[in-house]
Amino acid sequence: MARKILYMLRRTNRVLAILIGMVLLLCAGAVLLDIVLRRLGSSFGGTDEIAGYVMAVVSAWGMGFAMLELAHVRIDVLRSRATPIGRSLLDLTAMFALSSTITVIAIYCWPVVETSIANSSRANTPLETDLILVQIPWFAGWLWFVAMAWLTFAAALALVLQGRYAESESVIGAFAELESAP
Numbered sequence: 001m002a003r004k005i006l007y008m009l010r011r012t013n014r015v016l017a018i019l020i021g022m023v024l025l026l027c028a029g030a031v032l033l034d035i036v037l038r039r040l041g042s043s044f045g046g047t048d049e050i051a052g053y054v055m056a057v058v059s060a061w062g063m064g065f066a067m068l069e070l071a072h073v074r075i076d077v078l079r080s081r082a083t084p085i086g087r088s089l090l091d092l093t094a095m096f097a098l099s100s101t102i103t104v105i106a107i108y109c110w111p112v113v114e115t116s117i118a119n120s121s122r123a124n125t126p127l128e129t130d131l132i133l134v135q136i137p138w139f140a141g142w143l144w145f146v147a148m149a150w151l152t153f154a155a156a157l158a159l160v161l162q163g164r165y166a167e168s169e170s171v172i173g174a175f176a177e178l179e180s181a182p
Contacts, residue, residue, distance in 0.1 A: 060141025064148035
């Protein structure tokens with residue numbers, strides 16, 4: 001069951017990563033076109049603002065993918081010296097800490113979105129962007145990351161409880177250590 005959940009999460013995140021990549025390419029293309037237009041004496045205007053919004057949204061959505069690909073930075077001085085069960089327990093502790101932290105972050109993101117909805121807030125820029133158009137996808141990205149983290153934690157915990165330490169390590173272990181282990 002745990003492996004099935006992890007497989008579905010990875011598959012979903014790969015599709016999301018492709019979509020995020022396409023959004024980033026479109027944004028880069030728009031910025032490049034705006035730069036060329038500026039050299040010709042014209043401009044779209046606001047591409048810097050839009051690029052900032054795109055970066056906030058794709059970063060929020062990309063964190064879950066990075067987590068499953070073991071791309072988040074971890075400092076594991078003790079982990080390399082531990083037994084398989086010790087590494088699994090340290091991994092679970094790190095995953096629990098990550099899941100808890102991003103849950104708190106997501107909880108504190110909601111009032112930002114709620115205030116923008118209640119006040120019909122707009123950016124204090126020439127574009128006067130309706131902020132909920134940016135904040136709702138941004139908040140959804142954080143919620144996705146929270147869901148991913150807790151589901152991954154639960155799957156890894158199930159693997160550890162079944163004594164499948166190597167499988168758990170492949171899900172929530174330290175990637176750099178796995179590559180450089182003697």
